[in-house]
Amino acid sequence: xxxxxxxxxxxxxxxxxxxxxxxxxxxxxxxxxxxxxxxxxxxxxxxxxxxxxxxxxxxxxxxxxxxxxxxxxxxxxxxxxxxxxxxxxxxxxxxxxxxxxxxxxxxxxxxxxxxxxxxxxxxxxxxxxxxxxxxxxxxxxxxxxxxxxxxxxxxxxxxxxxxxxxxxxxxxxxxxxxxxxxxxxxxxxxxxxxxxxxxxxxxxxxxxxxxxxxxxxxxxxxxxxxxxxxxxxxxxxxxxxxxxxxxxxxxxxxxxxxxxxxxxxxxxxxxxxxxxxxxxxxxxxxxxxxxxxxxxxxxxxxxxxxxxxxxxxxxxxxxxxxxxxxxxxxxxxxxxxxxxxxxxxxxxxxxxxxxxxxxxxxxxxxxxxxxxxxxxxxxxxxxxxxxxxxxxxxxxxxxxxxxxxxxxxxxxxxxxxxxxxxxxxxxxxxxxxxxxxxxxxxxxxxxxxxxxxxxxxxxxxxxxxxxxxxx
Numbered sequence: 001x002x003x004x005x006x007x008x009x010x011x012x013x014x015x016x017x018x019x020x021x022x023x024x025x026x027x028x029x030x031x032x033x034x035x036x037x038x039x040x041x042x043x044x045x046x047x048x049x050x051x052x053x054x055x056x057x058x059x060x061x062x063x064x065x066x067x068x069x070x071x072x073x074x075x076x077x078x079x080x081x082x083x084x085x086x087x088x089x090x091x092x093x094x095x096x097x098x099x100x101x102x103x104x105x106x107x108x109x110x111x112x113x114x115x116x117x118x119x120x121x122x123x124x125x126x127x128x129x130x131x132x133x134x135x136x137x138x139x140x141x142x143x144x145x146x147x148x149x150x151x152x153x154x155x156x157x158x159x160x161x162x163x164x165x166x167x168x169x170x171x172x173x174x175x176x177x178x179x180x181x182x183x184x185x186x187x188x189x190x191x192x193x194x195x196x197x198x199x200x201x202x203x204x205x206x207x208x209x210x211x212x213x214x215x216x217x218x219x220x221x222x223x224x225x226x227x228x229x230x231x232x233x234x235x236x237x238x239x240x241x242x243x244x245x246x247x248x249x250x251x252x253x254x255x256x257x258x259x260x261x262x263x264x265x266x267x268x269x270x271x272x273x274x275x276x277x278x279x280x281x282x283x284x285x286x287x288x289x290x291x292x293x294x295x296x297x298x299x300x301x302x303x304x305x306x307x308x309x310x311x312x313x314x315x316x317x318x319x320x321x322x323x324x325x326x327x328x329x330x331x332x333x334x335x336x337x338x339x340x341x342x343x344x345x346x347x348x349x350x351x352x353x354x355x356x357x358x359x360x361x362x363x364x365x366x367x368x369x370x371x372x373x374x375x376x377x378x379x380x381x382x383x384x385x386x387x388x389x390x391x392x393x394x395x396x397x398x399x400x401x402x403x404x405x406x407x408x409x410x411x412x413x414x415x416x417x418x419x420x421x422x423x424x425x426x427x428x429x430x431x432x433x434x435x436x437x438x439x440x441x442x443x444x445x446x447x448x449x450x451x452x453x454x455x456x457x458x459x460x461x462x463x464x465x466x467x468x469x470x471x
Contacts, residue, residue: 003322004322007323008330012333012378013377013380015381015382016269016284016288017265017267019330020289023288024289027291030319030323031297032293032294032297032313033294033323033324034291034294035289111258112258113145113184113255114141116180116258117176118135120179129162132158132161132162137154137169137172137173138176141255143255143256145186145254145255145256146255147185147187151166151173154169155169178195181258182196182199182254183251183254184254184255186254190215190218193214196254197210209233209243210243210246210247213233213243216232217232221247224465224466224467224468224469226240226468266383267383268383268384268385268390269283269338269383270282270284270334272342279346281339281342283331283335284385293320301313301317333374334378334382336368337368337375340367340368341364341393344359344363345357345396349386352388353412353415354416355413356396356410357410358398358408358409358410358411359396359398361397378393379392395412398410398412401446404445409445414447414455415455415458418440418452418461419461421436422436422461422467428468430465430467432463432464436456437451
């Protein structure tokens with residue numbers, strides 16, 4: 001495999017954001033490449049013209065106004081009642097202090113739950129021993145906010161370093177559980193919800209009922225066995241619904257409130273639009289900076305081809321040409337693959353996920369006379385902006401299921417049908433996987449119950465017994 005081909009393949013599999021970084025790095029390393037200033041100058045000229053128009057409009061507006069005299073009568077002299085210099089200095093200092101306080105109180109982007117808890121400890125009066133205990137406890141808390149280690153193990157691990165009792169470990173845990181987010185450090189769901197209830201009025205009858213439900217009947221709540229719940233707590237259906245609504249307002253995963261994931265931005269590689277009844281594919285021209293070969297340096301290479309410097313420049317020029325050619329090849333391949341996908345999935349663009357046709361990598365590879373591995377690289381971390389949203393190229397590929405008339409239906413379309421059936425079901429009598437399978441068979445799609453369960457689980461939809469709701 002030649003270096004040129006290796007470079008082309010590497011650029012092809014980069015995402016748009018990674019490609020921008022690669023281009024910037026290449027610009028810094030290769031003196032023969034430069035940014036295309038023509039487009040930049042055009043944008044600057046456009047901005048300048050807009051500024052000039054705004055300035056001229058302002059001057060015209062000012063000319064139409066009456067002249068305002070410099071000396072206007074006032075009731076008193078400003079300097080007599082306000083020390084401008086002192087006031088300006090004090091305001092500037094106050095503004096600076098305010099800005100400093102604002103910055104100091106902001107949590108860093110991407111803080112983890114552990115960092116958030118430690119930050120609260122550092123701003124809370126706490127003894128040295130309790131701080132060591134708290135750090136050990138926080139190390140055992142997972143991203144959902146639950147303590148995954150037993151207090152006995154934590155106590156044993158600390159006894160070699162500090163002299164503490166088990167009760168002290170339990171007291172520090174109780175302290176952490178009442179930090180933000182409330183309920184963090186709980187050892188199970190029941191404890192997590194009960195800790196959150198402590199922030200409510202204990203004398204409220206409804207809170208007492210909710211506490212009793214969580215303490216004694218959490219298993220029935222999880223099984224959605226509302227009939228037995230009504231008999232156990234002796235409440236009618238409306239009263240039980242109020243209690244359930246309150247419980248659902250609590251957070252079973254308090255750690256999820258503190259996210260350690262930074263936002264991942266997506267830049268579409270192609271745009272899909274409908275023009276005069278036809279779906280048209282266009283490359284995103286702004287996805288990567290425009291670069292070109294520096295003509296001044298290139299002419300210098302031709303005129304001074306001898307010597308060590310000339311050889312280095314010739315190598316840089318050759319690498320620059322290869323890089324530009326690889327970029328062009330990437331753009332062309334993206335366009336061809338994107339266009340082929342769009343032409344095959346026009347029903348999806350027209351009607352949504354239920355119109356998705358079955359398609360595998362081999363279909364596009366054979367149509368474009370490319371290798372399947374090339375199609376796989378092109379469809380990874382490449383995105384298509386459509387009127388129905390932004391989708392990764394891979395989204396349009398799915399396996400198929402046979403239909404009664406000998407045709408095929410894509411797995412994506414079947415998942416969309418299952419989701420639609422569940423969204424329209426009676427919440428008091430949710431559809432079982434077997435009933436959903438029966439509905440699909442009536443539509444001519446041969447899907448077994450196990451397949452329905454697999455598709456339902458892939459969409460994170462719970463089974464029918466967990467979807468059951470009161471009226």
